[in-house]
Amino acid sequence: MASKNMTTIMALYLTFNLVLLGFTSAQLPVCSLNQGDIRVCLNILNLVNVTLNPQNVGPCCNILSGLEDPVLAVCACDIINASLLGGLIRLRLGQLVNLCPGVTLPVNLRCN
Numbered sequence: 001m002a003s004k005n006m007t008t009i010m011a012l013y014l015t016f017n018l019v020l021l022g023f024t025s026a027q028l029p030v031c032s033l034n035q036g037d038i039r040v041c042l043n044i045l046n047l048v049n050v051t052l053n054p055q056n057v058g059p060c061c062n063i064l065s066g067l068e069d070p071v072l073a074v075c076a077c078d079i080i081n082a083s084l085l086g087g088l089i090r091l092r093l094g095q096l097v098n099l100c101p102g103v104t105l106p107v108n109l110r111c112n
Helices: 002-021 035-046 058-064 069-082 087-099
Strands: none
Touching: 035 058, 035 069, 035 087, 058 087, 069 087
């Protein structure tokens, strides 16, 4: 009888834990770049009269290539929000990322 009672208690305990752990929320990604790293990419993107090519985007590509996709999206939004050129920077950021091997942004990137 004691083992049946213990089995019931363990089943209730495990069920209770699974229910409580099921309600935890995931942490939102945070950009791990410092202001200097963001400024490197922003300086390249703010040069409107300069054509982006693999040579001049190299420093920014090196910074962005070390980021995971969710963090990269947050950092991209930080770069866009740090610029006064907004929409133009978004377009140029897409061009820059296309020149960086192994770096991809989400197709429907939306920044707050």
